[in-house]
Amino acid sequence: MTSTHEKVGYLRPSKPAEHTPFTAASGVEHVVRMLEGRWKLVILFHLFGGRLLRFSDLERAIPDISQKMLIQQLRQMEADGIVTRLVHHQVPPKVEYGLTAWGQSLCPALDALLTWAEAKPEGTHTP
Numbered sequence: 001m002t003s004t005h006e007k008v009g010y011l012r013p014s015k016p017a018e019h020t021p022f023t024a025a026s027g028v029e030h031v032v033r034m035l036e037g038r039w040k041l042v043i044l045f046h047l048f049g050g051r052l053l054r055f056s057d058l059e060r061a062i063p064d065i066s067q068k069m070l071i072q073q074l075r076q077m078e079a080d081g082i083v084t085r086l087v088h089h090q091v092p093p094k095v096e097y098g099l100t101a102w103g104q105s106l107c108p109a110l111d112a113l114l115t116w117a118e119a120k121p122e123g124t125h126t127p
Contacts, residue, residue: 034080039065039073041110044082044099048107052086052096082106 019027035041039062046053046061053061058070065073074097077083082103088094099106 034077034082037073037076039069040077043070043073043077044103044106044110047083047097047099048104050098050104052098054094054096058097077103 035044042062042065043058046058055070055074058074059065059067062070074083074085078085081100084098084100084103086096086098088096
């Protein structure tokens with residue numbers, strides 16, 4: 001089985017909510033909007049496993065992302081409650097980014113998506 005990170009601890013699933021097709025589609029659409037963007041998933045994968053990374057560490061880990069885009073993506077994920085920003089009051093200032101418990105709980109869902117994608121039948125067309 002594929003795993004996004006070998007040190008990730010999975011949270012126990014809570015009792016699933018009862019959904020109608022409309023509420024299920026609406027909920028998934030909301031989640032997709034939170035995770036949309038070229039870099040958010042890449043940032044998440046770097047932070048999985050309880051890692052705390054400084055901004056410069058993330059810049060080095062994702063060399064194709066601009067500073068402006070990295071800041072924008074981190075701020076959006078922080079506002080959505082996925083990423084936490086830890087400020088150490090020292091000179092020079094030190095800021096670290098990590099996942100909230102809720103952000104970390106995305107790991108099993110992304111593992112399931114990755115497994116699903118890898119199971120794609122041979123010969124099917126991808127646009």
